[in-house]
Each structure stands twice: as structure tokens, then as C-alpha cells.
Amino acid sequence: xxxxxxxxxxxxxxxxxxxxxxxxxxxxxxxxxxxxxxxxxxxxxxxxxxxxxxxxxxxxxxxxxxxxxxxxxxxxxxxxxxxxxxxxxxxxxxxxxxxxxxxxxxxxxxxxxxxxxxxxxxxxxxxxxxxxxxxxxxxxxxxxxxxxxxxxxxxxxxxxxxxxxxxxxxxxxxxxxxxxxxxxxxxxxxxxxxxxxxxxxxxxxxxxxxxxxxxxxxxxxxxxxxxxxxxxxxxxxxxxxxxxxxxxxxxxxxxxxxxxxxxxxxxxxxxxxxxxxxxxxxxxxxxxxxxxxxxxxxxxxxxxxxxxxxxxxxxxxxxxxxxxxxxxxxxxxxxxxxxxxxxxxx
Amino acid sequence: xxxxxxxxxxxxxxxxxxxxxxxxxxxxxxxxxxxxxxxxxxxxxxxxxxxxxxxxxxxxxxxxxxxxxxxxxxxxxxxxxxxxxxxxxxxxxxxxxxxxxxxxxxxxxxxxxxxxxxxxxxxxxxxxxxxxxxxxxxxxxxxxxxxxxxxxxxxxxxxxxxxxxxxxxxxxxxxxxxxxxxxxxxxxxxxxxxxxxxxxxxxxxxxxxxxxxxxxxxxxxxxxxxxxxxxxxxxxxxxxxxxxxxxxxxxxxxxxxxxxxxxxxxxxxxxxxxxxxxxxxxxxxxxxxxxxxxxxxxxxxxxxxxxxxxxxxxxxxxxxxxxxxxxxxxxxxxxxxxxxxxxxxxxxxxxxxxxxxxxxxxxxxxxxxxxxxxxxxxxxxxxxxxxxxxxxxxxxxxxxxxxxxxxxxxxxxxxxxxxxxxxxxxxxxxxxxxxxxxxxxxxxxxxxxxxxxxxxxxxxxxxxxxxxxxxxxxxxxxxxxxxxxxxxxxxxxxxxxxxxxxxxxxxxxxxxxxxxxxxxxxxxxxxxxxxxxxxxxxxxxxxxxxxxxxxxxxxxxxxxxxxxxxxxxxxxxxxxxxxxxxxxxxxxxxxxxxxxxxxxxxx
Numbered sequence: 049x050x051x052x053x054x055x056x057x058x059x060x061x062x063x064x065x066x067x068x069x070x071x072x073x074x075x076x077x078x079x080x081x082x083x084x085x086x087x088x089x090x091x092x093x094x095x096x097x098x099x100x101x102x103x104x105x106x107x108x109x110x111x112x113x114x115x116x117x118x119x120x121x122x123x124x125x126x127x128x129x130x131x132x133x134x135x136x137x138x139x140x141x142x143x144x145x146x147x148x149x150x151x152x153x154x155x156x157x158x159x160x161x162x163x164x165x166x167x168x169x170x171x172x173x174x175x176x177x178x179x180x181x182x183x184x185x186x187x188x189x190x191x192x193x194x195x196x197x198x199x200x201x202x203x204x205x206x207x208x209x210x211x212x213x214x215x216x217x218x219x220x221x222x223x224x225x226x227x228x229x230x231x232x233x234x235x236x237x238x239x240x241x242x243x244x245x246x247x248x249x250x251x252x253x254x255x256x257x258x259x260x261x262x263x264x265x266x267x268x269x270x271x272x273x274x275x276x277x278x279x280x281x282x283x284x285x286x287x288x289x290x291x292x293x294x295x296x297x298x299x300x301x302x303x304x305x306x307x308x309x310x311x312x313x314x315x316x317x318x319x320x321x322x323x324x325x326x327x328x329x330x331x332x333x334x335x336x337x338x339x340x341x342x343x344x345x346x347x348x349x350x351x352x353x354x355x356x357x358x359x360x361x362x363x364x365x366x367x368x369x370x371x372x373x374x375x376x377x378x379x380x381x382x383x384x385x386x387x388x389x390x391x392x393x394x
Numbered sequence: 395x396x397x398x399x400x401x402x403x404x405x406x407x408x409x410x411x412x413x414x415x416x417x418x419x420x421x422x423x424x425x426x427x428x429x430x431x432x433x434x435x436x437x438x439x440x441x442x443x444x445x446x447x448x449x450x451x452x453x454x455x456x457x458x459x460x461x462x463x464x465x466x467x468x469x470x471x472x473x474x475x476x477x478x479x480x481x482x483x484x485x486x487x488x489x490x491x492x493x494x495x496x497x498x499x500x501x502x503x504x505x506x507x508x509x510x511x512x513x514x515x516x517x518x519x520x521x522x523x524x525x526x527x528x529x530x531x532x533x534x535x536x537x538x539x540x541x542x543x544x545x546x547x548x549x550x551x552x553x554x555x556x557x558x559x560x561x562x563x564x565x566x567x568x569x570x571x572x573x574x575x576x577x578x579x580x581x582x583x584x585x586x587x588x589x590x591x592x593x594x595x596x597x598x599x600x601x602x603x604x605x606x607x608x609x610x611x612x613x614x615x616x617x618x619x620x621x622x623x624x625x626x627x628x629x630x631x632x633x634x635x636x637x638x639x640x641x642x643x644x645x646x647x648x649x650x651x652x653x654x655x656x657x658x659x660x661x662x663x664x665x666x667x668x669x670x671x672x673x674x675x676x677x678x679x680x681x682x683x684x685x686x687x688x689x690x691x692x693x694x695x696x697x698x699x700x701x702x703x704x705x706x707x708x709x710x711x712x713x714x715x716x717x718x719x720x721x722x723x724x725x726x727x728x729x730x731x732x733x734x735x736x737x738x739x740x741x742x743x744x745x746x747x748x749x750x751x752x753x754x755x756x757x758x759x760x761x762x763x764x765x766x767x768x769x770x771x772x773x774x775x776x777x778x779x780x781x782x783x784x785x786x787x788x789x790x791x792x793x794x795x796x797x798x799x800x801x802x803x804x805x806x807x808x809x810x811x812x813x814x815x816x817x818x819x820x821x822x823x824x825x826x827x828x829x830x831x832x833x834x835x836x837x838x839x840x841x842x843x844x845x846x847x848x849x850x851x852x853x854x855x856x857x858x859x860x861x862x863x864x865x866x867x868x869x870x871x872x873x874x875x876x877x878x879x880x881x882x883x884x885x886x887x888x889x890x891x892x893x894x895x896x897x898x899x900x901x902x903x904x905x906x907x908x909x910x911x912x913x914x915x916x917x918x919x920x921x922x923x924x925x926x927x928x929x930x931x932x933x934x935x936x937x938x939x940x941x942x943x944x945x946x947x948x949x950x951x952x953x954x955x956x957x958x959x960x961x962x963x964x965x966x967x968x969x970x971x972x973x974x975x976x977x978x979x980x981x982x983x984x985x986x987x988x989x990x991x992x993x994x995x996x997x
Binding site: 136140142167 | 604618621654656666667671677695702840
């Protein structure tokens with residue numbers, strides 16, 4: 049464990065950036081996922097999260113290896129292909145005060161994991177759900193994934209005949225309470241979206257286009273740096289303002305911004321770009337995704353948010369003390385109660 | 395009648411009805427009444443995988459000797475379903491009784507039985523029951539006539555209905571009035587010509603009536619269950635539904651009014667097991683309940699829990715497989731699947747309750763074992779236990795404090811770190827028993843976090859593919875299963891002096907084995923009996939095999955799965971083991987077991 053020293057700047061919980069780092073990446077040089085890991089480190093540092101209050105989850109695939117590369121001090125569980133959502137759900141009920149960060153990919157969430165992904169979303173389990181979306185199976189060396197563009201040609205695979213799954217769309221139709229799309233090549237926007245996702249009360253789905261430099265970085269592919277740079281259509285310029293921080297309105301021209309206040313009092317400030325976009329309107333979000341598909345845009349930004357929707361924790365009458373801190377006298381009913389039960393058994 | 399010998403508290407009665415007709419209320423009312431009279435009684439529901447309109451049978455066995463296994467013939471049949479009447483007749487013993495509605499036509503008459511016809515429609519009409527309820531209430535007519543025939547105290551029927559309808563007076567009256575009307579009609583119009591009768595008995599004080607799934611749910615809640623995830627599947631569904639029923643009663647914190655146990659209906663079994671394992675890893679006493687098909691789906695995650703060393707309890711309420719098989723019929727056909735669950739070398743701890751009381755006991759014990767051993771524990775029940783009503787000694791309160799195993803919270807870890815020179819490894823065997831120490835998410839010590847995974851790891855939970863590390867860690871896990879033996883329920887041995895034949899069996903085969911041994915004894919054949927209650931097998935099993943000339947392994951499947959596992963473990967004893975395996979979807983009978991033994995003996 050590296051110690052933070054006085055010479056290193058630290059955040060409000062007294063930790064340095066180093067305290068948020070993980071093991072060195074073993075992914076390919078230039079992999080979009082590495083950039084995402086770096087932004088997770090930055091976002092958690094800036095959000096003053098204590099690593100011991102974060103739990104990381106992942107499934108199987110390149111994306112699912114990434115939790116190793118950030119927040120090395122946090123607990124983490126690398127589960128089965130497509131079945132990180134169920135694992136996370138069970139584990140987070142052990143201590144509902146922890147912040148869950150799930151790392152998945154398009155192979156993990158859009159195929160075998162589609163069911164668990166959508167069911168986690170419809171339960172609105174509070175956690176950040178990141179899909180590192182590259183349209184390709186990297187670990188098995190370059191097969192099409194379910195999010196690969198139709199008509200995309202890969203050397204050994206031929207041409208992809210199927211329409212792609214749109215992660216953000218799937219999240220929206222499953223009533224996700226926070227849906228964003230970003231691009232690994234746009235770190236500034238990504239970091240602000242991650243911060244907003246961390247502050248969100250329910251499930252926050254981030255579909256991050258993350259080019260695979262080894263198998264999928266074709267210029268004509270939506271999941272490439274070149275395409276992203278060329279076709280990215282940010283809906284807005286996004287700034288996250290933590291609760292209790294003063295908003296310096298000087299940064300924005302009047303009438304060009306839209307604020308969304310999250311449950312914890314923090315604010316997401318969206319500076320209007322070309323389109324007038326309301327991220328609290330689900331219908332508009334769905335239409336935007338349709339339009340993006342038709343026009344070949346890589347629409348990025350906060351697509352939809354409902355800051356006050358009840359979460360899965362709200363369906364349960366949970367004690368304040370985390371369940372995993374409960375001791376025998378709280379968990380085993382009395383001998384008297386069993387006598388009463390026995391009397392009922394007839 | 396006067397010359398006929400009476401048969402008291404020793405007969406079998408089957409009710410043939412159409413499913414969805416409300417016959418369950420009528421049948422359990424009769425069972426409860428008999429139980430209330432202190433008479434040993436067992437009820438078995440043979441029902442179709444269907445909601446409404448298909449034939450269903452409910453059998454009550456009344457046995458003053460206390461036998462509760464299924465029998466193959468019926469002494470009394472109440473036939474309320476005209477489509478199966480001809481079939482019913484073939485099961486009726488000589489001298490038996492047939493009760494039918496007066497509008498049924500018998501195609502063939504038997505002169506060796508007594509027939510009573512019941513004016514079901516007339517009694518219902520006279521009782522002024524609302525038309526929408528008539529079909530449901532019709533079954534209460536036979537409750538009244540059977541009560542007359544057997545001499546069941548109507549007060550007992552009233553008590554049973556009171557219990558059934560949880561004191562709702564309107565429903566109790568509606569049903570009881572029909573029972574009373576039918577009873578009165580029988581008194582006025584029928585003459586008793588059959589020998590069957592019931593009499594009050596002593597000896598069932600301290601007994602209760604329950605099904606195994608309710609017992610399992612209650613045992614789990616008394617075991618400190620904190621998280622259950624489940625997906626509907628016959629015959630396991632009612633286990634989770636019982637959790638839902640009793641959780642608010644038993645597990646609301648009296649001080650805060652908050653719930654200390656979370657129950658989640660998942661989207662499928664893949665998710666149910668994932669949730670349960672996530673919760674187990676998080677430090678919760680966690681379980682799922684399923685049956686064969688669900689278990690097949692859970693295999694991969696259970697393998698991960700084995701390797702990542704996560705405690706979790708899985709209830710397998712077995713039904714007939716493979717595939718969809720017979721979802722509403724009973725079997726012990728998952729044993730080898732569970733034992734060898736998931737890919738790669740794995741080991742499972744299996745608990746096999748042999749009574750309803752043990753369903754309760756093993757339910758709380760399973761958590762102690764799972765947390766102590768940090769591994770999945772599979773409790774194997776079946777439909778016969780799970781869904782049928784049984785009389786059973788009342789549930790005993792756990793006789794020991796919870797064993798949470800080797801968990802390190804902040805203060806524990808700080809202490810241990812000093813002891814261990816500052817180094818802690820999640821998968822390090824410091825005690826030499828194969829069981830490492832674990833920390834739980836939420837622990838705020840900066841040394842506590844680790845990376846759990848299904849991929850190869852070293853003692854410090856770091857990814858590695860080093861051959862020697864893999865083997866060292868993997869062999870250490872195997873060692874846990876030697877340690878486990880001291881924590882598992884030992885087999886139950888019943889001996890007779892001079893017995894040369896041994897019987898090994900388990901689970902719901904037990905009642906038939908118990909009865910079969912008595913029947914064999916009547917023929918001068920002495921048998922010793924070892925009831926297996928857990929796997930891996932302990933030394934008692936080998937001793938039993940070694941000390942008998944011939945050992946019959948009695949089980950409810952086709953291939954003799956328990957025998958297969960015994961053969962693998964004790965190859966030197968294999969030649970003396972005899973397969974006595976049978977599976978047709980119905981609970982085993984003593985008669986069948988006796989026949990197998992006699993056949994083999996003659997051969």
C-alpha cells in the first residue's frame with residue numbers, strides 16, 4: 049500500500065489519487081478500457097469516495113478484467129459471464145451503505161447477460177453499471193458481439209448480418225433511472241458522467257463506446273476511435289457540481305444551460321449545444337436514440353435521468369445497520385416464538 | 395356387521411377428485427381431524443402438473459402402529475371423478491369400501507366390496523350454497539359421510555376447519571354446515587356394513603403436523619437466514635412461499651421494527667443462485683431453493699462458490715427427472731448430479747433430512763456448516779417430504795449458538811495482523827484445517843479488501859497461472875472436506891442382535907424402510923439399518939459396510955445413485971452391496987422393499 053504524503057495533494061477524505069489506483073493493466077496498449085479505468089480513478093478521487101466503501105463487480109471478458117486496474121483497496125468479485133448483476137444484487141444487500149460499481153462489456157451484458165442486466169435495471173438497484181462497449185469479443189480473439197454494427201466485416205468472421213443491440217435503448221425500455229452514453233476518447237465528458245452516476249440514487253447505466261485496438265478499431269466501425277472522433281454528437285457539455293459546492297454561473301451563458309438536481313443535492317449542469325435536449329423526458333431520450341441510429345451519430349451525454357425514482361432498497365424495510373453486521377441475537381428468533389409456531393402446526 | 399371383525403385405526407383411504415376442485419381443503423380437514431384424535435396418519439397427494447380439471451388423488455394412511463409410508467392398495471376409495479372410476483376399482487382391496495355420488499354409474503360391479511352412494515348434489519342444493527361455490531363445497535359432502543362411516547368426532551372437523559380458514563367464521567360455517575348435513579343424512583339413510591373405524595389414541599402429544607417445505611423455511615429463519623433468492627418451480631415453490639409467510643412474523647427486529655431477512659424472487663435460477671452467492675460472499679446467511687431443472691442451471695455458479703469459497707445453502711426439493719420429467723412426482727434422482735456438481739474437480743457437502751423434523755433441524759444447521767466450511771451446502775429433500783403433510787415431533791429450538799466460522803471484522807483483523815506479522819491472505823491456511831479466514835465487504839480496515847474470483851488465485855487472492863500455486867491452493871480446498879466430517883450430521887444406526895443383512899438408505903425412503911424391516915422381522919429376517927444423513931461419508935459408513943455380509947441400498951431412482959457413490963468411496967465393499975432402486979414417481983412402499991430383499995435372498 050502506497051502512503052499518501054504531504055507533498056501529494058489529497059481530497060476531502062485525506063486520500064491521494066494513488067489510493068484509488070489498482071494493479072497495472074494487462075489489457076492491450078491503447079485499449080479504450082484503460083482510459084475508462086483512469087477516469088473511474090479520477091471520478092472516485094474527486095467524489096471523495098473511501099475505497100473501503102466501494103465494492104466492484106464484473107462478469108467475464110476484457111471489460112470484466114478492468115476492476116483489477118482501479119481501486120485496488122476495495123473489495124471486488126469477478127463473477128460469471130453475464131451474471132454479475134445477480135452477484136452484485138446479493139452482495140450489496142449485505143451492506144446497503146456501500147457503493148457498487150459494476151464493470152461489464154457488450155459480450156457480457158448484451159448476450160448471455162441481457163436478462164440479468166435488464167432485470168437489475170428494472171429493480172433499480174443502486175449501483176453504477178458500466179458497459180465497456182467495443183462490439184467485439186476480445187479475449188477469444190475477435191468475434192462479433194451483439195452490439196457490432198450490421199455489415200461490419202472482420203477478417204475471420206466475414207460480414208455481420210444482424211442488427212446491433214443498443215445498450216442505452218435496452219436500459220431505457222427497462223425503465224432505467226439513469227442512462228448515459230459516452231466515448232472512451234472523450235475523457236472529460238466521461239469523468240463528469242461517472243461522477244453524476246456515482247451521485248445518482250438508483251441504478252446508473254453508462255454505455256461507453258470503448259474501441260478494441262486489436263480486433264475492432266476499424267475506421268468504419270462505430271466502435272473505433274476514428275468513428276467516434278468523427279461522429280460524436282454530444283448532446284450537451286456536462287459539468288457535475290457536488291452538493292454543497294457553489295455553482296459558478298459565470299461559466300455559463302444565461303439560458304443555455306439546464307440543471308438536474310440529483311437526490312443527494314448535487315447538480316448536473318448541461319450546457320446546451322446544437323440540440324435542445326431534456327434528459328428528464330424518457331420519450332425524448334428514446335426518440336433521440338432512434339434519430340442517432342438513422343443518422344449514424346454517436347450521441348453522447350446524459351440521455352435520461354429520474355433522480356427521485358424509488359430504488360430496490362425502498363421495497364425492503366432495511367435496518368440502518370448493514371445486514372452483515374447483525375449478530376445472533378438479532379437473527380435468531382426466541383425459543384418462545386418457536387413454541388408458538390409449534391402450536392400453530394396442526 | 396355384527397359378525398364382522400372391526401378394523402380400527404389401520405387402513406388406507408384414497409380420495410379421487412379433479413384438481414382445482416378444492417379437494418385439498420376437504421382432505422387436509424380429514425387428516426387434521428384424525429391427527430387431533432391422536433391417530434397416526436399420513437397424507438400423500440398424487441397430483442398432476444396442471445391447474446384445473448385433471449385427475450388427482452389424495453391418500454390418507456391411518457396406522458395405529460405409526461407407519462407413514464405409502465401402501466399400494468386402498469381399503470376405502472372416495473371416487474368423485476367419474477373418468478377414473480374404473481381405474482380406482484382395481485386398487486380397492488377385497489372387503490373394501492367405495493363411496494360415490496349417487497349419479498355415477500358403475501360399469502362393472504364387484505360383489506366383494508361395500509358401496510355407499512352419496513346424494514352430493516341434493517345435499518349441496520339443500521344447503522343453499524352459492525352456485526359459484528358449489529363445486530368447491532361438494533367435497534365437504536364426503537367429509538361428512540366418511541366421518542359417519544369411520545366415527546370421526548364432528549367437533550374435530552370443526553377444529554380442523556377453524557385452523558384451515560384461520561378463524562374466518564363465514565367460511566368455517568359454510569363448510570361445516572355441509573359436513574354436518576352430509577353426516578346427518580348418512581346417519582338417517584345409511585347402514586354401516588364395512589369394518590373400518592377410528593378410535594382416539596394417546597401418544598401423539600408433542601407431535602405437530604407440517605410439510606417439509608414449511609419445516610425447511612422455519613428452520614432457515616431460526617438459523618438466522620438473512621437473504622433468500624428463489625424462482626418458482628414445483629415442488630420447491632412452497633418453501634420460498636413459507637419464507638415469505640413467516641419472515642414478517644419471525645424476523646422483524648423488535649427494537650427497530652426493521653426486517654433482518656431479505657427475500658427476492660429472481661428472474662430465473664441463474665440469477666437466484668448468483669444473488670445467493672453474492673449475499674453469502676457479503677457475509678449474509680444466504681440460500682436458494684429449487685428442484686432438478688433449476689439445479690442444472692445453477693451448476694456453474696455453485697462451482698464458482700466452491701472455488702472462491704463462498705458459503706451458500708441450496709435446497710433441492712427433488713422431483714422426477716431428467717428434463718421436465720414428472721414435475722409433480724417424487725424422486726431421489728439428483729444425488730449424483732449434486733455430488734459432482736459443476737465442471738472440474740468439485741466437492742459438495744450434502745445434507746439429507748430423513749424426516750420433517752430433520753428438514754427443520756438441517757435448515758438451521760446448514761448455515762453453520764456453510765459458514766464454517768466456506769462452501770456450498772446442498773440440502774436434499776424431495777416432493778414427498780416437501781409438499782405432503784406429515785405428523786412429526788415438534789420442532790426443537792437450535793441446541794447450540796450459531797457458528798459464523800472464521801470471519802474477521804476490523805478489530806479481529808487488527809489483532810490477527812499483529813499475530814501474523816502484518817500479513818493476511820484470504821486463502822491462506824493458517825490453522826492447518828484447510829479453512830482460511832475471510833473478511834467481508836464493508837470492513838473499513840485498509841488491509842481487508844480482496845479480489846474474489848473464479849479464476850486461479852494464490853493464497854493472497856492474486857491472479858496467477860503458476861502450476862504449483864494452482865495445485866497447492868486446490869489441494870488445500872480438498873482438505874476442508876476432511877475437516878468438514880466433524881461438523882456433519884452422522885448416520886443413524888438401528889441394529890438388531892444377530893442381523894447379517896444391512897440396509898442403507900436415506901431421505902424420504904426412510905418410512906418405507908422402517909416398515910419393511912418390521913415386516914421382514916415377522917418372517918424371521920433380521921436387518922440392521924444405516925440411514926445416511928450427509929455426504930461426504932464418515933467412517934461409520936465404512937464400518938457398517940464392513941460388518942455386514944450383504945447390504946441393500948434402498949433409494950428412489952433408477953440407477954442406484956447412492957450405491958454408486960458408496961461404490962466409488964468404498965470399492966472393496968462394492969461386491970456386497972445390492973441395488974434396491976425404484977422410481978415411478980410415487981413414494982416407496984415397504985412391500986416393494988420386502989419383495990426385493992426376499993427375491994435377492996432366494997437367488
